[in-house]
Amino acid sequence: MSPLMTVERATKHYKTQTGSVHALENLNLEIEKGEFICILGPSGCGKSTLLWAMSGLHELTSGQVVLNGTPVTSPRPEIGMIFQEANLLPWRNLEQNILFPFEIKKIDPAPAQPRIKRLLEEVGLAGFENKFPRELSGGMQQRASIVRCLSYDPEVILMDEPFGALDAFTRDEMNLLIQRLWMETGKTIIFVTHNVSEAIFLADRVVVLTPRPGRLAHIFPVDLPRPRTIEMTFEPDFIRSVIEIKRTIETGVYTPQAAD
Numbered sequence: 001m002s003p004l005m006t007v008e009r010a011t012k013h014y015k016t017q018t019g020s021v022h023a024l025e026n027l028n029l030e031i032e033k034g035e036f037i038c039i040l041g042p043s044g045c046g047k048s049t050l051l052w053a054m055s056g057l058h059e060l061t062s063g064q065v066v067l068n069g070t071p072v073t074s075p076r077p078e079i080g081m082i083f084q085e086a087n088l089l090p091w092r093n094l095e096q097n098i099l100f101p102f103e104i105k106k107i108d109p110a111p112a113q114p115r116i117k118r119l120l121e122e123v124g125l126a127g128f129e130n131k132f133p134r135e136l137s138g139g140m141q142q143r144a145s146i147v148r149c150l151s152y153d154p155e156v157i158l159m160d161e162p163f164g165a166l167d168a169f170t171r172d173e174m175n176l177l178i179q180r181l182w183m184e185t186g187k188t189i190i191f192v193t194h195n196v197s198e199a200i201f202l203a204d205r206v207v208v209l210t211p212r213p214g215r216l217a218h219i220f221p222v223d224l225p226r227p228r229t230i231e232m233t234f235e236p237d238f239i240r241s242v243i244e245i246k247r248t249i250e251t252g253v254y255t256p257q258a259a260d
């Protein structure tokens, strides 16, 4: 079976007033349908650059991203994106925010209404439809942005440090929620984070990039059973993986750890 999405020799140079920034170098990646991929790497190594290229919103300097056999050159309805900020419009209530993409794209939201209702229940926001963003906590706002993204049923969801601004407890809750939604919907998720535990907790495979320009350092398969629990993150095996991956991020190379 061919992969759902491929990144092929992705290279990116940004032109700036002070010269060129080499953000990505010859990166290759194959993603299977239904996979949960986490991308880790030092700050500024090109993670967001990679994700934006996958979304079709930003161009690569060379190389390409292919989804379902077709190069991604502009935003596609099969691809949804979630950012670190929930980006809710402050003058619209929660329901109006969720319906905003439908207005922009001039799509009739009626067929999506049952899905939206289900999603709101699923993420614990049923009954909050008329609340404004300022009346919602950070975690609730991020839940709303997840509903907004899933409301039009994209096949691939790109997430750029979506829980990076949340406190540790809310982050744990959100990780459990996103795991459940992923298990129930069979979506393909590509999730950028700088939190190693979060990456191992969520991923089928953890992709580690080198310092800028981002190249592939190593791919770590994670074979922990699902559904995973927060307790698992305190187990010795889990912590060994954290140390191994942290070392790879720091050095940019993978050196297998001797078993002790």
Ligand SMILES: Nc1ncnc2c1ncn2[C@@H]1O[C@H](COP(=O)(O)OP(=O)(O)O)[C@@H](O)[C@H]1O
Pocket: 014, 015, 016, 021, 022, 023, 041, 042, 043, 044, 045, 046, 047, 048, 049, 050, 212
């Ligand atoms: N629009 C841009 N113009 C110039 N340089 C950029 C732009 N976006 C990102 N960069 C630079 O490219 C490098 C990679 O950025 P980014 O992909 O945001 O990294 P990460 O998400 O891994 O922290 C950084 O050095 C950053 O400063």
Ligand SMILES: [Mg+2]
Pocket: 047, 048, 049, 160
């Ligand atoms: Mg980033």
